[in-house]
Amino acid sequence: MAAVLPSFRRRLKQLFSRLAVALVLCLSLALTACSSANTGLSGNYIEDTVAVADSLLSTIALGADDPARAEAEIEARSLSNGYVARYRPRSSVNGLGSFTTMQTAINSMAGHYTNYPNRPLPEALKERIAKELKKAETNATRGA
Numbered sequence: 001m002a003a004v005l006p007s008f009r010r011r012l013k014q015l016f017s018r019l020a021v022a023l024v025l026c027l028s029l030a031l032t033a034c035s036s037a038n039t040g041l042s043g044n045y046i047e048d049t050v051a052v053a054d055s056l057l058s059t060i061a062l063g064a065d066d067p068a069r070a071e072a073e074i075e076a077r078s079l080s081n082g083y084v085a086r087y088r089p090r091s092s093v094n095g096l097g098s099f100t101t102m103q104t105a106i107n108s109m110a111g112h113y114t115n116y117p118n119r120p121l122p123e124a125l126k127e128r129i130a131k132e133l134k135k136a137e138t139n140a141t142r143g144a
Contacts (some may be wrong), residue, residue, distance in 0.1 A: 045093050049102060049140035052083045053133040056109065060129055064120035070095055074115055080106040097118035098139035 041048045059076040064070045084106060087093045094100075108129050112121055121129070 006093045030034060038077060041086055041132075043086075045087060045090075046140050048083060048086070048141075049098060050137050052079055053102065053105075053137040055079055056105065057130060057133050060109070060121055060126050069120070075111060077110060096139070098136045101132050101139065102136035106138065108132075 040051070042051075056076055058081075059069075059072045062072055083105060087099060088103070108125065109121070112119075112125060
């Protein structure tokens with residue numbers, strides 16, 4: 001019986017240390033998940049719409065041979081995802097014409113980048129997206 005007690009204590013110590021490590025990992029993951037990601041969005045719908053539209057317009061304006069194009073496309077996708085994730089759940093925003101127009105432009109860009117990752121946007125698609133982004137920007141500043 002005396003030999004069983006020290007081995008039980010050792011196992012209990014190991015269990016508590018593993019639980020402590022697991023608890024620390026869970027807390028750090030929870031705190032990381034709850035922190036706001038640095039998406040570059042302010043939380044103000046009008047300002048964010050204008051900023052995202054301007055950023056996307058500058059991305060689609062880059063030439064096919066521009067060395068910064070790949071990085072700009074990655075940033076545009078990240079910014080677009082953050083924008084849609086922030087404003088789609090808000091019922092006060094997601095019914096606005098500016099949001100639906102913006103979402104259409106974002107979906108068009110994202111669809112092209114997903115299906116044709118190594119190809120630049122075709123001119124017709126560039127023109128349509130630019131037109132939608134400018135319209136969304138104008139409507140957002142008007143409050144529509």
